[in-house]
Structure formats: C-alpha cells, structure tokens
Amino acid sequence: MPHRELGKRAIVIGSGFAGLLSGRVLADYFTEVTIIERDAEPKEPGPRKGVPQGHHIHVLLKAGEKALSDLVPGIVDDLLQKGATNAVLGKDVRWHLAGNWLPPFKNGMTTFFQSRPMLEHVLRSQVSRIDNINIQYGRRSLHYGLDPTGKKVESVTVQDIATGEESEQKADLVLDASGAGTDLLKQLSAFNFPIPRESVVEPDFAYSSGFFEIPENWQDKWKSILIYPKAPEGTRGGAFVPVEGGKWMVTAAGYCGDYPPTEIDGFLGFLKSLPEPDVFNAVSQASLIGDLHSFKFKKAVRRHFEELKHFPKGLLVMGDAVCRANPFFGQGITVAALEAQALQKLLEQKVSKGDPYIDNLAGGFFKEIAKVLDISWGMAVGEDFKYPATKGKRPGSFAITRWFKDKIMSANDPDVANQFYKVMHFVDKPIKLAKPNILYRAFIKR
Numbered sequence: 001m002p003h004r005e006l007g008k009r010a011i012v013i014g015s016g017f018a019g020l021l022s023g024r025v026l027a028d029y030f031t032e033v034t035i036i037e038r039d040a041e042p043k044e045p046g047p048r049k050g051v052p053q054g055h056h057i058h059v060l061l062k063a064g065e066k067a068l069s070d071l072v073p074g075i076v077d078d079l080l081q082k083g084a085t086n087a088v089l090g091k092d093v094r095w096h097l098a099g100n101w102l103p104p105f106k107n108g109m110t111t112f113f114q115s116r117p118m119l120e121h122v123l124r125s126q127v128s129r130i131d132n133i134n135i136q137y138g139r140r141s142l143h144y145g146l147d148p149t150g151k152k153v154e155s156v157t158v159q160d161i162a163t164g165e166e167s168e169q170k171a172d173l174v175l176d177a178s179g180a181g182t183d184l185l186k187q188l189s190a191f192n193f194p195i196p197r198e199s200v201v202e203p204d205f206a207y208s209s210g211f212f213e214i215p216e217n218w219q220d221k222w223k224s225i226l227i228y229p230k231a232p233e234g235t236r237g238g239a240f241v242p243v244e245g246g247k248w249m250v251t252a253a254g255y256c257g258d259y260p261p262t263e264i265d266g267f268l269g270f271l272k273s274l275p276e277p278d279v280f281n282a283v284s285q286a287s288l289i290g291d292l293h294s295f296k297f298k299k300a301v302r303r304h305f306e307e308l309k310h311f312p313k314g315l316l317v318m319g320d321a322v323c324r325a326n327p328f329f330g331q332g333i334t335v336a337a338l339e340a341q342a343l344q345k346l347l348e349q350k351v352s353k354g355d356p357y358i359d360n361l362a363g364g365f366f367k368e369i370a371k372v373l374d375i376s377w378g379m380a381v382g383e384d385f386k387y388p389a390t391k392g393k394r395p396g397s398f399a400i401t402r403w404f405k406d407k408i409m410s411a412n413d414p415d416v417a418n419q420f421y422k423v424m425h426f427v428d429k430p431i432k433l434a435k436p437n438i439l440y441r442a443f444i445k446r
C-alpha cells in the first residue's frame with residue numbers, strides 16, 4: 001500500500017525491467033498500479049516473445065545490483081537460491097580488452113551471473129506480490145488519450161490480444177516502459193507535441209548465443225572469460241558466463257556486419273578465430289543445449305527527452321524507450337534500475353515538500369535520467385566509434401578520450417584494472433580514472 005498517496009492510479013506499459021521497477025516505485029505513491037504487458041504471463045523463467053534479447057548474455061553491473069537490492073530487498077538471496085553464481089571481479093572473471101588481458105587484482109567486487117529470464121522471473125515474482133500492483137498480461141497498449149485541454153494524458157486504450165476487445169483505462173500517471181520499439185514518438189506527433197532529437201550510432205553489431213552444458217570434468221581458475229575485439233582491426237568477440245542449472249551462457253559477437261553464425265560448427269569456428277583461444281577451448285568441450293539464437297543490433301538510439309520544452313502532463317517514459325545503447329557493455333538493466341531510483345527520488349521530494357501536484361514530473365525526471373544516460377551512452381558509443389565504419393556523429397573529444405581510454409585499458413596494472421571495473425560497473429564516475437595514482441600507473445610507471 002502507498003505510504004503517501006500522490007494519485008489514485010498509475011499505468012505502466014510493459015513489464016520488462018523498466019516496467020517492473022517503475023511499477024515497484026509507483027506502488028509507494030499510488031493507490032493502484034496497473035502494468036500492461038502484451039506477452040502472456042511467464043510462469044517459469046524462459047525467453048519470451050516481447051524480449052527477444054532474453055536468449056543472450058545479460059550481465060548485471062554492480063550499481064544495478066545495488067539499485068535492485070535497494071528497490072527489492074532480498075533479490076540477491078533469491079537469485080542465489082535459484083542458482084545464480086557469484087564471481088569476484090579480477091579473481092574469477094578474465095577480460096581480454098583492447099588487445100590485452102586485464103591483470104588479476106585483489107579486493108575486487110563480487111558480481112552475480114544468471115540468465116536474463118531468471119533475473120526477470122525473480123524480480124517479477126517479487127513485484128507481483130506487492131498488494132496494489134496488478135499486472136494485466138496478454139494486453140497491448142494501443143494509444144494514449146488526452147484530456148479536453150489537449151495537454152494531459154488521462155487514459156490508455158488497451159486491447160485484449162486474445163479477443164481483440166478494446167477498453168479505455170483512466171490513470172493519473174502513465175509511464176511508457178514498452179522498450180526500444182515504443183510508438184511514443186508517433187503518438188507525440190499525432191498530439192501535436194514536439195518529438196525529441198535522436199542521437200543515432202550505427203555499429204551494425206550482432207550476437208549469437210546459446211546455453212551449453214558445462215563439461216563434467218571442467219576445471220579452471222576462471223568462472224567466466226570475456227574476449228572483446230580490439231578496434232578497429234578486430235571485429236569479433238566472445239564470452240561465457242556461468243548461469244543457473246550448471247550451464248554456461250555463451251555469446252559470440254561481431255561488429256561492422258561481421259555477424260556470428262547460428263549453426264554450431266560456424267559458431268565454434270567464429271570463437272576459434274578470436275585473438276585468444278580461451279573461450280573456444282572451453283566451449284568446444286561443452287555441449288550445446290537447444291538452439292543458438294541471433295540478435296542483430298544495427299543502431300543505438302538515444303532520445304533527448306530532457307531537451308523538450310513541451311511534453312504531455314501525466315506521462316513519463318523510461319528504459320530502452322528512451323535509450324538503447326550497444327548491449328556489449330551490459331548497461332540496460334542497470335540504467336533502468338537507476339532511472340527507477342530517479343523516479344523514486346522525485347516522488348519522495350514531492351511527499352516531503354507536501355506537494356501533491358504530479359502533472360509536472362516529466363521535466364525533472366528527464367533531467368535526472370539524462371545524467372545517468374550521459375555516462376552510459378558516452379561509454380558505449382565511445383567503443384562503437386572506434387570503428388571507422390560506424391555511422392554517427394563522433395563527439396569533438398572522441399580522439400582524446402579514445403587515446404586516454406586505450407592507455408587505461410592497456411596499463412597492465414592491478415590498481416588501474418580494479419578502478420576500470422568500478423567505472424564500467426557505474427560504482428565510480430569516469431573522472432576517477434583521472435586520479436593521480438591511476439594516471440601515474442597508466443601513463444608514467446608502465
């Protein structure tokens with residue numbers, strides 16, 4: 001039940017990470033929260049139609065794990081109970097980056113590996129148990145409805161996918177978490193509202209992934225190995241991570257149209273062609289469970305809602321519907337969780353100021369989430385742009401930041417590697433890579 005009511009009903013579109021986490025937050029401030037999801041209710045963890053990326057490796061960054069645990073206490077224990085594997089960065093995880101292995105280091109952060117469907121399942125179970133949240137499965141949001149002033153969203157027209165029946169559902173607040181395929185921009189145009197500027201970067205990238213049975217006699221110091229391509233000459237990467245059920249999730253990835261195959265011989269051949277043999281050596285001893293799946297990621301898109309002067313009242317948008325960066329850096333769930341916390345902070349401020357007016361949330365919310373996206377987007381596209389074939393507008397600072405990051409990545413120093421992980425996991429801001437100790441180790445001592 002809400003601890004302070006700011007509205008009667010909030011409707012969230014989509015029950016991916018952004019939808020479930022924002023629903024969890026809104027439940028503290030609205031009498032009733034309805035989440036509309038076009039997929040059927042997933043009873044067991046497994047890939048589902050609405051999120052085809054569920055077939056691929058999903059790492060959970062440390063800052064995302066913390067945000068999830070703050071929003072949904074006990075989630076990490078649940079994950080461990082369901083078979084997630086913990087691993088200490090710098091000790092159990094080996095990462096080949098920019099042509100070098102990051103060196104091992106002491107006191108690394110502990111991270112958890114599980115499949116995306118398992119993580120979503122555990123979160124969904126927790127969120128579904130919240131009294132005032134109701135998830136309507138098998139229903140699609142068709143469009144939003146404006147009030148007579150034409151300035152505020154006051155309803156969502158929802159279609160029951162099985163019967164085709166349509167109904168209008170009223171809400172004080174609507175939050176679009178329908179993912180990268182959102183049709184929000186079309187709707188804004190139809191309402192005569194401005195649409196956000198888009199930053200578009202086209203790395204023409206693809207994943208092929210599958211589950212593999214870990215060989216019975218498998219013994220290695222490393223629980224997970226990740227090999228990233230060295231741009232621009234190398235376009236291929238590959239990784240395995242341990243997930244629930246004693247399996248590896250294995251992904252091969254290729255930039256610039258160098259797509260990894262989805263038949264096993266071609267897939268193994270692709271892994272064999274990586275600059276280091278470690279991933280191939282492991283996976284070639286394991287047996288594929290089921291099929292390999294492909295995901296083509298032609299372009300990354302960031303929509304700058306924070307720049308808009310006019311936006312419908314009573315409407316918010318978050319998650320991949322705002323920004324979908326190259327997934328190679330494992331940021332999307334973490335970004336969604338940090339955005340949910342930004343929403344929580346804003347609503348809590350309303351409560352503490354005794355301000356019950358929620359129609360003006362969008363401006364402040366978009367500015368808050370832009371701070372998160374400036375970092376995540378900057379990190380991801382910085383790597384994409386290393387390939388001359390990547391289309392998009394390179395920032396003026398690209399050459400210098402690239403030179404700096406290449407020095408950091410190739411420093412072969414344990415302290416630098418530890419700090420680099422902390423930045424990649426959003427635990428520390430990128431500026432920490434410019435600390436005197438790190439600069440000395442990366443630029444002078446080497």
Ligand SMILES: Cc1cc2nc3c(=O)[nH]c(=O)nc-3n(C[C@H](O)[C@H](O)[C@H](O)COP(=O)(O)OP(=O)(O)OC[C@H]3O[C@@H](n4cnc5c(N)ncnc54)[C@H](O)[C@@H]3O)c2cc1C
Pocket residue numbers: 013014015016017018019036037038039049050051053056057058059060061139140141142177178179180207295297318319320321327328329330331332333334336
């Ligand atoms: C190949 C790949 C690998 C990735 N790897 C990682 C990783 O390692 N780590 C990480 O953190 N992130 C990763 N991501 C990103 C991550 O999957 C997303 O950022 C994250 O899931 C947040 O997405 P979301 O909730 O905004 O949207 P989605 O997960 O796309 O969820 C949108 C939901 O809305 C529903 N929906 C859509 N339209 C409607 C409608 N009209 N009506 C009702 N329901 C609707 C969909 O069915 C779906 O359930 C990866 C992405 C890809 C593509």
